[in-house]
Amino acid sequence: MERIAKWDNTKLVLITLVVICHFYENYLGSSRLVNSLFFSVYSFHMPAFFLISGLFSKRTVNEKRIEKVTPYLLLYLFIKLLGWLVLRVIQGDGFVPIDLFRESGVAWFVLALFFMYIITFYTKRFRPAYVFTLSILIALLAGYTNADINLFSWLRIVVFYPFFYAGYVLSLEDLAKWMESAVLKIVSAIGLAGYFIVCYIGIDKIFWMRFLMTGRNYILLEHGALYGGLLKFGAYVVSFVLVFMFLCVIPKRRFAISALGERSLGVYVFHYVFINVYIHSFLYKYLFHNFPNTWLLLVSLLGVALMLICSLKPFDRFCRFVIANKWKLRE
Numbered sequence: 001m002e003r004i005a006k007w008d009n010t011k012l013v014l015i016t017l018v019v020i021c022h023f024y025e026n027y028l029g030s031s032r033l034v035n036s037l038f039f040s041v042y043s044f045h046m047p048a049f050f051l052i053s054g055l056f057s058k059r060t061v062n063e064k065r066i067e068k069v070t071p072y073l074l075l076y077l078f079i080k081l082l083g084w085l086v087l088r089v090i091q092g093d094g095f096v097p098i099d100l101f102r103e104s105g106v107a108w109f110v111l112a113l114f115f116m117y118i119i120t121f122y123t124k125r126f127r128p129a130y131v132f133t134l135s136i137l138i139a140l141l142a143g144y145t146n147a148d149i150n151l152f153s154w155l156r157i158v159v160f161y162p163f164f165y166a167g168y169v170l171s172l173e174d175l176a177k178w179m180e181s182a183v184l185k186i187v188s189a190i191g192l193a194g195y196f197i198v199c200y201i202g203i204d205k206i207f208w209m210r211f212l213m214t215g216r217n218y219i220l221l222e223h224g225a226l227y228g229g230l231l232k233f234g235a236y237v238v239s240f241v242l243v244f245m246f247l248c249v250i251p252k253r254r255f256a257i258s259a260l261g262e263r264s265l266g267v268y269v270f271h272y273v274f275i276n277v278y279i280h281s282f283l284y285k286y287l288f289h290n291f292p293n294t295w296l297l298l299v300s301l302l303g304v305a306l307m308l309i310c311s312l313k314p315f316d317r318f319c320r321f322v323i324a325n326k327w328k329l330r331e
């Protein structure tokens with residue numbers, strides 16, 4: 001089956017944003033621009049990833065192909081163990097605990113994909129409008145919990161599931177037709193630029209709401225925890241609109257680097273290992289203190305470079321080996 005360039009381009013841009021923002025995360029509070037970029041990107045990049053995953057889940061879900069889903073658990077365990085090993089090396093003889101059942105780092109994404117597929121195996125039999133509405137309501141109410149949200153990353157799964165399910169029920173062909181409108185492309189480009197400008201101007205007043213974009217509960221909100229459900233509903237509306245606008249502006253033409261989008265999973269699995277090394281190296285503070293005017297650009301370029309490194313074939317081949325349909329499962 002021939003790959004569609006638009007979706008490779010989309011995944012390439014998204015995974016680049018993921019890597020760059022994971023660098024930014026260590027500099028939050030250092031400048032208005034960092035906070036604005038972080039908040040803007042987090043408003044749509046993970047929702048977009050889940051919606052795209054849902055778009056291409058149809059065959060696996062409809063045929064209930066559990067053997068296609070189980071490898072995500074293997075990737076989850078690999079990311080956890082790799083991260084633990086790197087920290088052991090970095091921290092020397094210091095004790096670094098590992099908890100395979102709780103996850104607040106990058107491994108949560110592949111764990112969430114596993115559970116979202118499993119959930120959709122059973123929700124597919126019901127009316128999409130009912131399932132989507134119920135998934136939103138459950139997510140809004142779940143934000144009020146005091147429970148351990150890192151246990152199997154369950155709250156993030158609940159919060160981001162509506163995007164995955166929306167992708168599952170949407171028609172890939174119809175969506176592609178909608179996004180080809182020249183007017184929509186222009187409006188979307190203006191809308192995305194306008195959203196960033198609004199975030200930049202008002203970031204001091206809205207940055208406390210960043211937890212709404214990252215699948216956390218309302219307890220972490222500095223203001224308005226009582227009205228967290230209403231705030232989260234607004235965040236859903238904003239995220240769905242931003243995702244659609246983002247998809248509209250991505251070109252459908254194939255470029256020389258479009259093929260790298262096919263390797264986005266390998267980038268996700270391995271990139272944070274290098275970021276961990278960076279955080280514990282002299283570069284972390286060196287760039288910030290010695291290049292006060294250009295450090296953000298340098299960090300962004302580091303993110304792009306790291307994405308290119310993790311897009312190399314050895315990383316991609318490893319992930320393909322894990323997710324290949326060669327695992328024998330008992331009935």
